[in-house]
Amino acid sequence: MKAKTRGAAKSPVSRNLRSFGAALNKGKTPYILSMVLLVVGTVLVYFSPRSIPAFLLFAIAASLAYFLDMKKWVKLGLAVLIAVVIVPILGARNIFYLEVIFQISVFAALALGLNIVVGFSGLLNFGYMAFYAVGAYLWGFFGSQQPFLLHEIPGTAPPGTHFFMAADWFYLFIFLGVIVAAVVGLVMGLPVLRVRGDYLAIITLGCGEIIRQLANNLDKPLNLTNGPQGITPIQRPTLPNELLAFFNRLFEPLVGHKVTGSQFYDIMFYLIAVIVVVVVIVVTYRLEDSKIGRAWAAIREDELAAQAMGIPANKLKLGAFAVGASFAGAMGVLFAASRTFVSPESFTFLQSVGVLTMVILGGIGSISGVIIGAAVVTVLNLQVLQSFSLYLAQLRQSEAVIPIINFHWKDLSNQLDPSKYQRLVFGIILILMMIYRPAGIIPAARRKRELKASPEGPENDASDQAEPKGADRG
Amino acid sequence: MADTALILETRDVVKRFGGLTAVNKMTFAMEAGRIYSIIGPNGAGKTTFFNALSGLYKPEEGTISFEGRRIDGLVPEKVTALHMARTFQNIRLFGGMTVVENIMVGAYTRLRQSAVQTVLRTKAYKAEEARAEARAEELMRYVGLRGVGNELAGSLPYGGQRRVEIARALASEPRLLLLDEPTAGMNPAETEDATSLFRRLRDELGITILLIEHDMRVVMNISERISVMDYGEKIAEGEPKEIASNPKVIEAYLGRGAAAGGGAADIASGDAP
Numbered sequence: 001m002k003a004k005t006r007g008a009a010k011s012p013v014s015r016n017l018r019s020f021g022a023a024l025n026k027g028k029t030p031y032i033l034s035m036v037l038l039v040v041g042t043v044l045v046y047f048s049p050r051s052i053p054a055f056l057l058f059a060i061a062a063s064l065a066y067f068l069d070m071k072k073w074v075k076l077g078l079a080v081l082i083a084v085v086i087v088p089i090l091g092a093r094n095i096f097y098l099e100v101i102f103q104i105s106v107f108a109a110l111a112l113g114l115n116i117v118v119g120f121s122g123l124l125n126f127g128y129m130a131f132y133a134v135g136a137y138l139w140g141f142f143g144s145q146q147p148f149l150l151h152e153i154p155g156t157a158p159p160g161t162h163f164f165m166a167a168d169w170f171y172l173f174i175f176l177g178v179i180v181a182a183v184v185g186l187v188m189g190l191p192v193l194r195v196r197g198d199y200l201a202i203i204t205l206g207c208g209e210i211i212r213q214l215a216n217n218l219d220k221p222l223n224l225t226n227g228p229q230g231i232t233p234i235q236r237p238t239l240p241n242e243l244l245a246f247f248n249r250l251f252e253p254l255v256g257h258k259v260t261g262s263q264f265y266d267i268m269f270y271l272i273a274v275i276v277v278v279v280v281i282v283v284t285y286r287l288e289d290s291k292i293g294r295a296w297a298a299i300r301e302d303e304l305a306a307q308a309m310g311i312p313a314n315k316l317k318l319g320a321f322a323v324g325a326s327f328a329g330a331m332g333v334l335f336a337a338s339r340t341f342v343s344p345e346s347f348t349f350l351q352s353v354g355v356l357t358m359v360i361l362g363g364i365g366s367i368s369g370v371i372i373g374a375a376v377v378t379v380l381n382l383q384v385l386q387s388f389s390l391y392l393a394q395l396r397q398s399e400a401v402i403p404i405i406n407f408h409w410k411d412l413s414n415q416l417d418p419s420k421y422q423r424l425v426f427g428i429i430l431i432l433m434m435i436y437r438p439a440g441i442i443p444a445a446r447r448k449r450e451l452k453a454s455p456e457g458p459e460n461d462a463s464d465q466a467e468p469k470g471a472d473r474g
Numbered sequence: 475m476a477d478t479a480l481i482l483e484t485r486d487v488v489k490r491f492g493g494l495t496a497v498n499k500m501t502f503a504m505e506a507g508r509i510y511s512i513i514g515p516n517g518a519g520k521t522t523f524f525n526a527l528s529g530l531y532k533p534e535e536g537t538i539s540f541e542g543r544r545i546d547g548l549v550p551e552k553v554t555a556l557h558m559a560r561t562f563q564n565i566r567l568f569g570g571m572t573v574v575e576n577i578m579v580g581a582y583t584r585l586r587q588s589a590v591q592t593v594l595r596t597k598a599y600k601a602e603e604a605r606a607e608a609r610a611e612e613l614m615r616y617v618g619l620r621g622v623g624n625e626l627a628g629s630l631p632y633g634g635q636r637r638v639e640i641a642r643a644l645a646s647e648p649r650l651l652l653l654d655e656p657t658a659g660m661n662p663a664e665t666e667d668a669t670s671l672f673r674r675l676r677d678e679l680g681i682t683i684l685l686i687e688h689d690m691r692v693v694m695n696i697s698e699r700i701s702v703m704d705y706g707e708k709i710a711e712g713e714p715k716e717i718a719s720n721p722k723v724i725e726a727y728l729g730r731g732a733a734a735g736g737g738a739a740d741i742a743s744g745d746a747p
Contacts, residue, residue, distance in 0.1 A: 283593050286592060286593050286595055287589075287592060287593065290587075290592040290599075290603070291578070291581075291582055291585045291587070291592070291603075291606075292589060292592055294571070294575055294578055294579050294582075295579065295582055297568065297570070297571055297575070298568045298571070298579045300570075301568035301569060301570055301571065302566050302567075302568060304530065304566070305562065305566035305567075305568070306568075306579070307530070307549070307550040307551055308528055308529075308530060308550045308554065308560055308562075308566075309554060309559075309579055309580050309582065309642060309643075309646065310550075310551045310554030310555055310580070310582045310583035310646050311551055311579065311582050312549075312551045313551075319589070446570070446571055446572045446575060446624075446626065447572075447575075448572070448624045449572070449574055449607060449623065449624060451574065451611055451623040451624065
């Protein structure tokens with residue numbers, strides 16, 4: 001039964017993979033395996049905080065724990081241990097990791113939100129970043145000095161300008177971001193009542209651009225957004241000093257140095273992002289497996305039939321837009337605070353496409369797939385190619401020579417810097433995925449229910465209705 | 475005018491597509507607890523009439539009353555909520571969803587839990603979901619499907635898909651069920667099974683059934699009354715025997731020449747289209 005849920009895989013490779021997976025899931029193996037991997041990964045990252053392979057091993061160990069067959073509470077315990085203890089300690093040794101995980105969390109929430117619209121309900125949305133922008137500008141405006149600069153020429157705030165709100169309103173604004181983005185989502189979703197498919201994609205693209213252009217141009221007549229320069233500084237919530245002291249008391253020997261305030265901010269934002277993502281995952285999962293999720297799927301499959309079965313398609317489509325938007329709104333607020341800066345640059349069409357890529361690459365409609373997709377794309381963007389570039393740069397400076405062909409590394413052209421080819425590599429990966437695994441890294445599967453009348457089970461009540469034969473043959 | 479015994483009543487329903495009048499002044503009435511059929515050559519407007527009944531089309535003229543209540547112009551989900559359900563001529567299951575999920579979708583209008591309760595997973599919500607699932611399974615068995623609850627609906631054989639479609643319609647607890655060519659593409663054994671299922675729906679569950687059907691054996695066998703449509707109009711109505719010998723019907727089906735010959739016998743014996 002378990003094997004079936006992984007979707008229909010026919011190639012020998014995936015069959016081997018599956019039997020390999022089954023071997024991993026026997027008896028105590030998963031517990032031992034995940035423990036060993038986790039310890040090894042943690043130790044590696046701990047001692048070589050700058051090593052990318054070590055970090056990737058750690059990340060894989062952490063995500064493998066999710067996919068192995070273990071008791072639910074063991075998984076939960078592991079997740080909490082990793083999220084609250086291990087990652088902050090490792091992150092304090094190399095803040096860059098926290099940044100990576102923070103970005104993965106942000107994009108995971110965005111991808112999950114878009115997945116509700118595109119994956120669950122089948123409505124293409126090319127303007128998804130607009131909702132993220134709404135959240136970001138919401139806190140960007142109220143959490144900065146901007147409300148006092150409405151009649152100023154765009155530029156930096158004159159010295160001595162007060163902040164409009166106390167910094168700790170930030171926490172409330174996460175919820176406000178949810179609500180405001182949901183409302184904007186409803187408005188932007190109105191076209192779905194009239195158009196579908198390609199037309200909807202174009203309209204959402206247009207709406208997304210409108211929001212970005214508004215951000216770009218609303219510096220006059222009233223200076224609401226500070227135009228292309230963006231708003232800065234934006235406040236962060238006040239640093240919980242007792243918590244910082246507590247963290248230092250507990251973990252200083254492990255971290256190796258005292259964690260400073262700005263480092264602790266990174267830990268804090270990382271934790272808030274993780275909490276938001278967890279809430280988003282729970283909400284998404286519960287919606288998917290409910291009458292609402294079933295109705296979304298029905299609309300995606302056949303809207304007319306869904307309506308004839310009693311599903312108010314318009315209401316549910318708008319609902320999908322609103323829910324999807326709300327996730328992005330919350331993350332937007334968080335983003336604005338963590339960067340202390342928002343500008344229209346962050347919300348381009350390309351960004352919207354990037355999130356869509358995460359959804360499609362990970363597995364459209366699949367919750368775990370979409371999260372993995374967000375992680376893969378973010379890591380690809382941030383780390384792998386850049387570190388490869390760095391490595392090549394080092395080679396270039398060295399005297400190393402490739403033997404047989406007698407190639408001096410220092411002759412390597414700067415044009416061949418891999419980080420310049422990020423988009424190219426990315427495109428190739430996408431093309432290969434679409435050819436060989438079109439349903440994504442982890443394809444979506446319908447939930448299998450524990451039904452009483454299982455195919456293997458004895459049919460004691462076979463006599464109650466008379467015609468099973470015709471049904472079986474069809 | 476609203477006779478309580480009439481579950482469905484239409485008056486002068488007209489549906490046009492541009493210059494084409496697909497349904498023209500269709501007046502039709504049906505008593506509760508009966509099995510009626512609508513027959514007619516291809517393109518006669520039968521399915522369009524069904525679509526108008528179930529709210530997918532809004533008729534240009536005329537009225538449709540269901541259980542004494544005007545339903546013309548209502549959106550499909552409202553019509554379903556009033557306990558009228560339908561199946562489609564070309565099976566329209568949600569192929570990528572499991573059989574049980576398909577049937578549970580049919581129960582949408584009967585589930586009361588709000589989005590907030592869904593997200594909070596309240597006790598009431600869980601109980602309702604469990605009930606819906608159990609009911610879906612029960613319906614699956616009722617239409618004669620076993621052990622396929624977790625299969626994707628699209629992977630089922632044809633006859634199985636027809637059954638799922640009926641179960642899905644039943645999940646909305648209909649008092650009137652519209653079946654659009656429910657036995658199309660079935661072999662004789664399956665057709666017989668299906669016919670007895672329709673009877674059971676009426677006899678055991680008390681559901682009124684209106685069929686569109688091409689298979690004359692089914693029509694003559696099961697219907698208590700038949701209406702014949704041609705070019706969007708009702709050209710005849712009556713009991714199966716009367717219809718089989720009605721020259722207008724024979725003409726509509728077989729052309730003018732056949733009306734003089736033995737066409738009636740052909741229709742009655744089921745060899746007609």
